[in-house]
Amino acid sequence: MRVIILKNADEVAKWSAYQIAKKILKFNPTKEKPFVLGLPTGSTPLATYKELINLYNEKILSFENIVTFNMDEYVGLKPEDPQSYHYFMNENFFKYIDIKKENINILNGCAEDLEKECEDYENKIKAAGGIQLFLGGVGEDGHIAFNEPGSSLSSHTRDKDLTYDTILANSRFFDNDIEKVPKWALTIGVGTLMDSKEVMILANGYKKARAVYHGVEGGVNHLWTISALQLHRRAVLVIDEMAASDIKVKTYRYFKEIEAKNLNLEEYKKYLIELAK
Numbered sequence: 001m002r003v004i005i006l007k008n009a010d011e012v013a014k015w016s017a018y019q020i021a022k023k024i025l026k027f028n029p030t031k032e033k034p035f036v037l038g039l040p041t042g043s044t045p046l047a048t049y050k051e052l053i054n055l056y057n058e059k060i061l062s063f064e065n066i067v068t069f070n071m072d073e074y075v076g077l078k079p080e081d082p083q084s085y086h087y088f089m090n091e092n093f094f095k096y097i098d099i100k101k102e103n104i105n106i107l108n109g110c111a112e113d114l115e116k117e118c119e120d121y122e123n124k125i126k127a128a129g130g131i132q133l134f135l136g137g138v139g140e141d142g143h144i145a146f147n148e149p150g151s152s153l154s155s156h157t158r159d160k161d162l163t164y165d166t167i168l169a170n171s172r173f174f175d176n177d178i179e180k181v182p183k184w185a186l187t188i189g190v191g192t193l194m195d196s197k198e199v200m201i202l203a204n205g206y207k208k209a210r211a212v213y214h215g216v217e218g219g220v221n222h223l224w225t226i227s228a229l230q231l232h233r234r235a236v237l238v239i240d241e242m243a244a245s246d247i248k249v250k251t252y253r254y255f256k257e258i259e260a261k262n263l264n265l266e267e268y269k270k271y272l273i274e275l276a277k
């Protein structure tokens, strides 16, 4: 696993957006061979979306031949509900870029047959050739997507009950009223994430430091689903200094040193501009 430790959330946003852009540009997607990108919601990726929109506006990147699959959706919220992840994605990302509507995939939390909805979603991912790069955040309790503590590390898309911790953390989007937060969601599984060719997880701030510790230094454990990344062929954790607070100084220094040449954002941007020509 690579661990990229940057100064602050702003740098995390830039680095992650540049890395996504690099992967897309190198893949050189076409209509016949689109790039399949997995996407998250949450407050952490918001700044990454802004950077991606900037790259689009600067004509460095196009989303015309990108197919997206989102990680999760609450059960019972309609797409037009401002708290739904459908709404979030449109308001914060999709409406600003040139992605085709038919290339956007988000689980339908209002489907009549939720089991079928999840099965169809997995099949659709397979039919699209699998996910090239899955971007994600992490919950304070180490959950990825809505794979709460105790989720099977080989799970695929299914419905999950949300834990009290997650409901409480997400109540900030529901007028701080935990009663308003859906208690149930559809989510890709840890196995779905593991099936993707690359995974990039973002974490900022002290609140995420424990989850980062379990992801990087803890043993692989279903109680911290982020730890499954240790078994992934190509996983990268992009974090800020505060989120690195709970890992050993030795681990911190190791990753800082080994990635030193990859942390210069100005150089990275210049490289992208060249790549886009």
Ligand SMILES: N[C@@H]1[C@@H](O)[C@H](O)[C@@H](COP(=O)(O)O)O[C@@H]1O
Pocket: 040, 041, 042, 043, 044, 045, 071, 072, 136, 137, 138, 139, 140, 143, 144, 145, 146, 166, 170
């Ligand atoms: N289902 C989402 C996760 O995908 C996200 O990673 C997590 C952390 O969100 P935030 O980035 O707001 O801390 O929140 C929710 O539980």
